Amino acid sequence: MSSENNHEVDIMYGLKTVLAQIEGAVARRSKDLPQILPKLVAVSKIKPVPLIIQAYEAGQRHFGENYVNELAEKAHNPDILEKCKEIKWHFIGHLQTNKINKCLGSPGLYILETVDSEKLADNLNKQWAKIRNTDDKLNIMVQVNTSGEEAKSGIDPSQATNLVEHVIKNCHNLNFQGLMTIGQYDYDTSLGPNPDFLSLVKCRQEVTDKLNLDINNIELSMGMSTDFEHAIELGATTVRVGSKIFGARPPKN
Numbered sequence: 502m503s504s505e506n507n508h509e510v511d512i513m514y515g516l517k518t519v520l521a522q523i524e525g526a527v528a529r530r531s532k533d534l535p536q537i538l539p540k541l542v543a544v545s546k547i548k549p550v551p552l553i554i555q556a557y558e559a560g561q562r563h564f565g566e567n568y569v570n571e572l573a574e575k576a577h578n579p580d581i582l583e584k585c586k587e588i589k590w591h592f593i594g595h596l597q598t599n600k601i602n603k604c605l606g607s608p609g610l611y612i613l614e615t616v617d618s619e620k621l622a623d624n625l626n627k628q629w630a631k632i633r634n635t636d637d638k639l640n641i642m643v644q645v646n647t648s649g650e651e652a653k654s655g656i657d658p659s660q661a662t663n664l665v666e667h668v669i670k671n672c673h674n675l676n677f678q679g680l681m682t683i684g685q686y687d688y689d690t691s692l693g694p695n696p697d698f699l700s701l702v703k704c705r706q707e708v709t710d711k712l713n714l715d716i717n718n719i720e721l722s723m724g725m726s727t728d729f730e731h732a733i734e735l736g737a738t739t740v741r742v743g744s745k746i747f748g749a750r751p752p753k754n
C-alpha cells in the first residue's frame with residue numbers, strides 16, 4: 502500500500518460535511534437565481550473501487566471520472582456492477598475521438614459534461630445511435646473555457662450559444678442539460694465573485710435568451726473542493742467535488 506492509502510479517509514464524514522456545506526450555500530444563494538437543488542458529483546479519479554462503493558453505500562449516486570480508460574474500467578468492475586446498481590457516472594475529462602465508443606460503452610454513464618465542439622457533438626450523436634440499447638438520449642453539457650487558458654478545454658464563451666443551438670437542432674440523440682466550466686484554480690474570492698463562474702452564468706442567460714429556453718432547465722456545473730460553496734452562491738446546480746470527500750490525490754508529475 503502506498504502512503505496515501507495508509508491514511509484512513511472517513512468517506513461518510515466527508516460526504517456529510519460537503520452535503521451540509523451545500524445546504525448552507527443554497528440558503529445564501531440569491532433568490533433571483535433559479536432555485537435548482539445542487540447535485541453533488543463525487544469525483545473519484547485515481548481513487549480505488551472500494552472507496553467508491555463506500556460512498557455509494559453512504560447514499561452517494563453521482564460520481565465523476567475524467568480519464569476514459571479509468572471510467573470504463575471502474576464502470577465494468579464486477580463489484581461496482583453488483584453493489585452500485587444505480588450509480589450515475591459523469592464523464593468530466595477531455596474526450597478524444599478514438600475513445601468515444603469506450604466512453605459511451607461504460608455501464609451507468611449518466612452524462613458527458615465536456616462537449617466543446619460541433620465535431621465532437623456530431624460524433625457522439627452518431628455513435629450513441631449505434632451503441633445505446635434504449636431510446637434514451639445521451640445527456641450532455643457544453644464545456645466553456647471561461648478563463649481563456651490555452652491548456653484548458655472548452656469552447657470560447659462567445660461561441661457557446663452557437664454550439665448549444667447546433668446540439669439542439671442537429672443532434673437528436675443528445676439531450677442538452679447545461680453548461681460546465683473548470684475555471685482557474687485557487688481564485689482568491691476576497692477579490693470578489695469568481696469571474697469564471699460569472700462568465701458561465703452570463704453564458705446561460707445568453708443561451709436562454711437567444712434560443713428561447715427555460716432557464717430552470719439549464720444546469721451550471723461549476724465548483725470543486727476549494728470553491729463549491731462560492732459556486733453555489735453564484736448559481737451552480739452541479740458541483741464536482743473530489744479531494745474533500747476522498748482525501749487528497751498525489752500531486753501530478
Ligand SMILES: *Cc1c(COP(=O)(O)O)cnc(C)c1O
Nearest residue numbers: 544567593725726741742743744
Ligand atoms: C479533479 C476534478 C474535479 C475535482 O477536483 P477536487 O479539487 O479534488 O475537488 C472537478 N472537476 C474536474 C473537471 C476535475 O478534473
